[in-house]
Amino acid sequence: MELLVEVAPTKEKAIEKIRKKYGDRVNILRTQRNNRSFFFGLIERVSVEIFFSVNRGSQSSVHEIPSVQSRTRVSAARVEDTEAEKIKILESAQRINAKIAQQVEPLISAAKEKKTEKVPTSPEAVHTLTQTLEGMIQKITNSAPVVITQELQSIQRIELLLEENDFSFSFIRKSIARLKDELSYHDLESFEKVESTVLRWIIESVHIQVPPICTGTRNIVLVGPTGVGKTTTLAKLAAFYFVTEPKRTGIQPRVKIITTDNFRIGAAFQMERYCELMGLDLCVVQAPVEFLTYMTLYQQETDVVFVDTEGRSPVDGQNIERMVEYFRAVKNFELEVYLTIDAGSKANDLREVFKQYALFEYRALIVTKLDETTSIGNLISALSEARTPITYITTGQTVPSNLEKASVNLLLSKLKGFKLLAEEMGNDYGDYGSKER
Known part of the structure; x- marks a missing residue:
């Protein structure tokens, strides 16, 4: 019995080649998987060897080959398209170390020419080439x-x-x-x-979204977890539109404030105090239907409506769902929802906040308490994944002066140790990123 070997990248391809050459007159004896490494283990090539015999019938076949040729076939099968193999090895060597790029470039060109000309190359030549390249890499590495x-x-x-x-x-x-x-x-x-x-x-990683320009009533709603400063931030926004902007434009907008926060002790009182100082009306609603009633009324007589909401933990899914009921009641109104987050929050916590508050379909972020954090990496890490833009940033407790339109430079100012930071901050990144109106 004559033992033959076929080599291919997979068992299926090896069997396919055997069947094509010898038909059904084949006995599979053994299958062996081989892993060959080149260049100190950086390149690994997997192959499958199938050892088989052929049942010789009385009829001759064009697939039958003398034993000497069969042995040659076994040897040749171990290297398929060796010129292509040489090219892969050489190009891998280029990627491993740029120092040898110029030295192996002529070898790659020569191999490609030989491949085009179909010039046969022995397995020994590939082995010699591998040893030569390994020596070149080792020499360059040591030097x-x-x-x-x-x-x-x-x-x-x-x-x-x-x-x-x-x-x-x-x-x-x-x-x-x-x-x-x-x-x-x-x-x-x-x-x-x-x-x-x-x-x-x-x-x-930081994207800025400028506030929209509206012709009708703007309904600005703040949502977010407990303790991020939503109520104070909303008071700053109201003061900006009711006190600061009229001084610049000479136009006095009509402003109303609604709060749905009946959970936190003193929340309504805190907002009521802010409204008294600014001379604004505050409406405290107890149920979604009441929220709908006042929102409908204010669309006719107000330029800007601000809505403060309950602060809930992002893991408090039940109460977050209860907050959503208020939003469902006014689903026919165009709401400008902002997710309010603390600049000092951990990246994992921010990911959870983004996920849970997605129910509210917020359009952008308001980053609070930037003045209270010494590191901004967690925030930027979370922003790079969420790709959610920022519209406002708060930098203190003073109403309304510590509210600023978001800018990349304001966040960059919190980075430490970057020697090139001053040069980068000299550029105007105020409208950087996915600016939307």
């Missing part, structure tokens, strides 16, 4: 330890800088992977290049 150290130092420095600014593990991991993928080895040697690249990605 340039300083370059490798500098690359590692630049990555370590930017990783430490992001950690010091409280960026999330996910943001840091993705940034490091992106640096290695998008920057050349030469660029990775320069920490200035690495820093400027990461700083640009941070800036791209």
